[in-house]
Amino acid sequence: MVTTDLSTQPAPTQPPAPTSGKPRVVKDSRAYRSFRFVNAFVLIVVCGLVLYPFVNIVAQAFSSEGAINSGSVNLVPRGFNLTTFQVVLGDDMFWRNYRNTVVYTVVATAIAMALTTTYAYALSRRGLKGRKFFIGAAVATMFFNGGLIPNYVLISELGLRNTIWAIVLPNAISVFNLLVMKSFFENFPSELEEAAAIDGMTTYGVFFRVVLPLSKAVVATMLLFYAVSFWNAWFGAFLYMDDPRLYPVTMYLRNLLAGVTSGTSIQGGSTDNLTQIAANVQSVTMLLTVLPIICLYPFIQRYFVSGVMLGAVKQ
Structure with a gap:
């Protein structure tokens, strides 16, 4: 008959106690925040470059002949004309x-x-x-x-x-x-x-x-x-x-x-x-x-x- 010495057995591990307080929030690194800023800036610039010609066309469609020929129409109609x-x-x-x-x-x-x-x-x-x-x-x-x-x-x-x-x-x-x-x-x-x-x-x-x-x-x-x-x-x-x-x-x-x-x-x-x-x-x-x-x-x-x-x- 084989006997087992319980005193030599390792004690069962206890589950970690739950942490109290607010849940942990992983903060973005400085490099990632810089990337997001640069990415947002580049996208805004690209969107502006894409939208500018269309907005200019809309402004010219409602502008007068003199304003168009003088080159003063940019993003806002000049001399509203229909x-x-x-x-x-x-x-x-x-x-x-x-x-x-x-x-x-x-x-x-x-x-x-x-x-x-x-x-x-x-x-x-x-x-x-x-x-x-x-x-x-x-x-x-x-x-x-x-x-x-x-x-x-x-x-x-x-x-x-x-x-x-x-x-x-x-x-x-x-x-x-x-x-x-x-x-x-x-x-x-x-x-x-x-x-x-x-x-x-x-x-x-x-x-x-x-x-x-x-x-x-x-x-x-x-x-x-x-x-x-x-x-x-x-x-x-x-x-x-x-x-x-x-x-x-x-x-x-x-x-x-x-x-x-x-x-x-x-x-x-x-x-x-x-x-x-x-x-x-x-x-x-x-x-x-x-x-x-x-x-x-x-x-x-x-x-x-x-x-x-x-x-x-x-x-």
């Missing part, structure tokens, strides 16, 4: 073209999102037959293009000139957006898709009822990219449209700018205010073009950074 706005906004053709832009942007963005999301989801399936071929076919279009004349001949032969499809279809898929969404779908948790398949969902059901609702960040980001691209587009209308009633608003503003620059009069503008219009028509046109996107951006800004990063981070 003549150019009145001429542009008082033209019925402007509102018709503005409506066209809204329709073109909504339809084109909807088609682009439908094609991009489905194509990207299919390419993200590693078991897809011919997957490398379809990826290569998409990537090849980033480096090789048929050219301006072949594209014009193709659109004309298909009978798409002077229609909305001449603007919508040629740019229906952006390969950059496609690759970002493909990368995001590849990192999507496969367990969720397997669970949905076990519950009896088809491939389309898994995509529309599981994958897309959980991909709001990247979808909102691509939605913003496409909407901005189609809203600012004018070259397609310049090539494929002859009827001014079908122009987007960017084409209207481009023609307005070209007319004033060449010295010709514009509808609603008399010879008395033509010099005023010529002085700030560039600022007014840029402001009217970018304003709707600025109003839209705050609603999807929270998805923007996370959407781009989710498509680039590997699990």
Whole structure:
């Protein structure tokens, strides 16, 4: 029989007594505080440099001809004047073209999102037959293009000139957006898709009822990219449209700018205010073009950074 001398055994360790008083706060080091200060200062300077041109454009849009020509307009309007706005906004053709832009942007963005999301989801399936071929076919279009004349001949032969499809279809898929969404779908948790398949969902059901609702960040980001691209587009209308009633608003503003620059009069503008219009028509046109996107951006800004990063981070 083996006996154990309890006196030789080490005493059980006692848990440390809880510290009393306020919780400990880890103070930042001097180097880290200096880094934060320098970082904040640099970011403020960068933001100021980015915002300055836009604020200057807004100031010039509301300034008089004399103040603009003298170079006294900086961040605050000088000689407040709305003549150019009145001429542009008082033209019925402007509102018709503005409506066209809204329709073109909504339809084109909807088609682009439908094609991009489905194509990207299919390419993200590693078991897809011919997957490398379809990826290569998409990537090849980033480096090789048929050219301006072949594209014009193709659109004309298909009978798409002077229609909305001449603007919508040629740019229906952006390969950059496609690759970002493909990368995001590849990192999507496969367990969720397997669970949905076990519950009896088809491939389309898994995509529309599981994958897309959980991909709001990247979808909102691509939605913003496409909407901005189609809203600012004018070259397609310049090539494929002859009827001014079908122009987007960017084409209207481009023609307005070209007319004033060449010295010709514009509808609603008399010879008395033509010099005023010529002085700030560039600022007014840029402001009217970018304003709707600025109003839209705050609603999807929270998805923007996370959407781009989710498509680039590997699990």
